[in-house]
Every structure is written in C-alpha cells, then in structure tokens.
Amino acid sequence: MSNKPTTIDLTKIKPLTWTVQTKYNASSIITYNLALGASGTDLSLCFEGHPSFHALPTFGTLPVISAMGAVTKSMPDFLPSFQSHNHVHGEHYLELKRPFPIPKPGEEVTLETTAKVLEVVDRRSGVTVCVAITTSDAATGSEICYNEWTSFILRVPGAGAATHSLDRGAMSKIYPSPDRKPNAVREFRTSPEQGALYRAASGDLNALHIDPEVAKKGGFPGPILTGTATLGVGVRHVLEAFADGDAGRFKGMKVRLSKPVFPGDVVRTEMWREEGGRVVRYRQCVGDERVVMKDAAVFLHEGKANL
Structure with missing residues (x-):
C-alpha cells in the first residue's frame, strides 16, 4: 500500500503477513529468566549445564516483539491518522505448543515468526487491532507458540472497521477476579x-x-x-x-x-x-x-x- 488511507479496508488488511527471524542462545535464556526475577541459585533457570535448564514459558512473548515492530511500522499504510505514540498494548494471549529448544554450547536457535491481522474493531475513541502471531523453529518448521497481541490505538477513525470482536473462545475471553480471598x-x-x-x-x-x-x-x-x-x-x-x-x-x-x-x-x-x-x-x-x-x-x- 502506497497511498495513505482515509478509511479502514479490512479486505486489504487481512491478507497481509509479516515474517521475521530472530535468534537466541543459552545466554539469552538466562538473561530473560533473571529479568523476570528468577533466583540466581535456581540452576534450572540460570545454568546452561543443568539437566533441566529451560526458559520460563513467557519467553514466547519475545519473538512477538520483533514481529509487532514490523506490523507497527506498516500501520500508517492501513490505519488512517495513525500515530505511534497513540499505540498501547491492551491484551495478550499466549499458548505454548512445546518447550523452546535448548541451544547447544556455542550455538543459536533460529525462530521464524509470522504475524497477520485478525481483526480491527471500532472503539469510538480509536480502534483495537488484534494480531495473530505464530512462532516456529526455523530449522524444523515445528510450531513452538502462538500469540495474540491486541493493541488499542487512539484517535484512529473507525470507518470500515468491524463493530464488535470475534468470539475466539479462550483467546478472546476475559477472566475477572473472583469475589473472594485469593488462594x-x-x-x-x-x-x-x-x-x-x-x-x-x-x-x-x-x-x-x-x-x-x-x-x-x-x-x-x-x-x-x-x-x-x-x-x-x-x-x-x-x-x-x-x-x-x-x-x-x-x-x-x-x-x-x-x-x-x-x-x-x-x-x-x-x-x-x-x-x-x-x-x-x-x-x-x-x-x-x-x-x-x-x-x-x-x-x-x-x-x-x-x-
């Protein structure tokens, strides 16, 4: 798309895809775990030589960041009046299909992540954009995780957008806190x-x-x-x-x-x-x-x- 849009055209937006490759090694996993407050004495999270060494499961949100960078860069091409400072991360869904592969010493794992827009919904003061993001092991093609990143974007006119969100089961459901003492x-x-x-x-x-x-x-x-x-x-x-x-x-x-x-x-x-x-x-x-x-x-x- 080369011309700046004046309305939202879902027929042009939904076929679009963005694919990025990212790499990680054992140090990447350790740094991520520590960034989430993992104890430095928990060797399964901080020592690559431990037999149960692994990434915390929300490691699956990291390749999404690169993919969403590509999507956001394209938003001025399909969202009228888009301004990056009006872009807020509103909801997130993550499903882990299998554990992230553990790289051998001195090696890296390459991931391939593909994103596509599932829906754009008019919210009066702006729109929400839900992006489906699938991450696979580039070497084997095996899917590792699936994310949905929903952004709220202020001051984007909703003409042409959907009027309500799709029902995607657990992916779109909300889970209010119960009215009782936490367990x-x-x-x-x-x-x-x-x-x-x-x-x-x-x-x-x-x-x-x-x-x-x-x-x-x-x-x-x-x-x-x-x-x-x-x-x-x-x-x-x-x-x-x-x-x-x-x-x-x-x-x-x-x-x-x-x-x-x-x-x-x-x-x-x-x-x-x-x-x-x-x-x-x-x-x-x-x-x-x-x-x-x-x-x-x-x-x-x-x-x-x-x-």
Missing part, C-alpha cells in the same frame, strides 16, 4: 534497573522504558516497565504457587494490561485456583489502588495440584 499471593519488588535489564533481555528497545525525557513526553512521570515483563512475573508467580515451579505444566495465558509499572514498584500477584487447578485466575497490583494486570488467567496442563 495465593506473591510479591516481587522490581529494581531500579529492572527496565534496563528487561530491555536487554527482550530486545524491546523502546526508549519509553529507559529515557525519562521520552517517558515525560508520553505522559508518564518516568520510564515504565514493559508490559510483557510484568505479565511474565505474574506467570512465574502462578507456576511457583500452583505447579511447584514446573514450567512444563504451563499451557497458556490471557491478560488485560491495565496500568503501568515503574521500576522500583512492588508488584503483588493475587491468584485464585479454579476448575480443579487447570485454570488459575490472577491480577497484579501495585499498592492498594493500582491494578496493573487484570481479567487474567493461566491455563495449566494436568498435574498434581499445589494447594
């Missing part, structure tokens, strides 16, 4: 260096997460933590509380990103066990007033319930 609560104090560490681990080099001046221009008092970092901490807390830390129990997750987290904040994850332990609803808060992640759930494979 488990965990806290994580983010460090002043958390934003810088996660930027290095994820490859998301948006200056909003490191530069105070850029953050102020975006309407924030200071740099904010990347949303995928906060949701990664939440999933780690769920696995610790209800799966004895067994990442192999992780099947998928869905979350709504609500408010920002600032480096130095204490993030509290409140969790509710449901459906015999197969579903854990959760929300993440800072203090008593700020809910930063809501309507969230982690889906677990069958296993011994941790009560």
Whole structure:
C-alpha cells in the first residue's frame, strides 16, 4: 500500500503477513529468566549445564516483539491518522505448543515468526487491532507458540472497521477476579534497573522504558516497565504457587494490561485456583489502588495440584 488511507479496508488488511527471524542462545535464556526475577541459585533457570535448564514459558512473548515492530511500522499504510505514540498494548494471549529448544554450547536457535491481522474493531475513541502471531523453529518448521497481541490505538477513525470482536473462545475471553480471598499471593519488588535489564533481555528497545525525557513526553512521570515483563512475573508467580515451579505444566495465558509499572514498584500477584487447578485466575497490583494486570488467567496442563 502506497497511498495513505482515509478509511479502514479490512479486505486489504487481512491478507497481509509479516515474517521475521530472530535468534537466541543459552545466554539469552538466562538473561530473560533473571529479568523476570528468577533466583540466581535456581540452576534450572540460570545454568546452561543443568539437566533441566529451560526458559520460563513467557519467553514466547519475545519473538512477538520483533514481529509487532514490523506490523507497527506498516500501520500508517492501513490505519488512517495513525500515530505511534497513540499505540498501547491492551491484551495478550499466549499458548505454548512445546518447550523452546535448548541451544547447544556455542550455538543459536533460529525462530521464524509470522504475524497477520485478525481483526480491527471500532472503539469510538480509536480502534483495537488484534494480531495473530505464530512462532516456529526455523530449522524444523515445528510450531513452538502462538500469540495474540491486541493493541488499542487512539484517535484512529473507525470507518470500515468491524463493530464488535470475534468470539475466539479462550483467546478472546476475559477472566475477572473472583469475589473472594485469593488462594495465593506473591510479591516481587522490581529494581531500579529492572527496565534496563528487561530491555536487554527482550530486545524491546523502546526508549519509553529507559529515557525519562521520552517517558515525560508520553505522559508518564518516568520510564515504565514493559508490559510483557510484568505479565511474565505474574506467570512465574502462578507456576511457583500452583505447579511447584514446573514450567512444563504451563499451557497458556490471557491478560488485560491495565496500568503501568515503574521500576522500583512492588508488584503483588493475587491468584485464585479454579476448575480443579487447570485454570488459575490472577491480577497484579501495585499498592492498594493500582491494578496493573487484570481479567487474567493461566491455563495449566494436568498435574498434581499445589494447594
């Protein structure tokens, strides 16, 4: 598309695809795990020589960042009046098909990630854009994970967009917190260096997460933590509380990103066990007033319930 659009044309948007390749090695996995608060004494997360060395399952959000970079770069070609500073990560769904391959010493794993727009929905003050993203092992073609990234984009006129979201089951469902006492609560104090560490681990080099001046221009008092970092901490807390830390129990997750987290904040994850332990609803808060992640759930494979 070469001409700037004046309306949204779904017939032209939906056939579009974006494909990127990314690479990772053992150091990438270690850095990512540490960026989510993994203990340096947990050798399964921090030592590549450990027999159970693995990436935390939300490692599956990282190739999405590169793919969404390509999609966002193209948004001015299919969204009228698009401005990048009006683009907010609103919801996220992740389904892990199998564990990420562990690279041999000195080697890298190459991933191929393809994105396509599932829907564009008119929200009056802007539009939501839901992007489906599939990541595979480039060497074998085997699918590793599936993500859906939903962005809310302010001040984009909705003419031509859909009037409501599609029902995609667990992918589009919301999971409000139950009106009862949580079954488990965990806290994580983010460090002043958390934003810088996660930027290095994820490859998301948006200056909003490191530069105070850029953050102020975006309407924030200071740099904010990347949303995928906060949701990664939440999933780690769920696995610790209800799966004895067994990442192999992780099947998928869905979350709504609500408010920002600032480096130095204490993030509290409140969790509710449901459906015999197969579903854990959760929300993440800072203090008593700020809910930063809501309507969230982690889906677990069958296993011994941790009560």
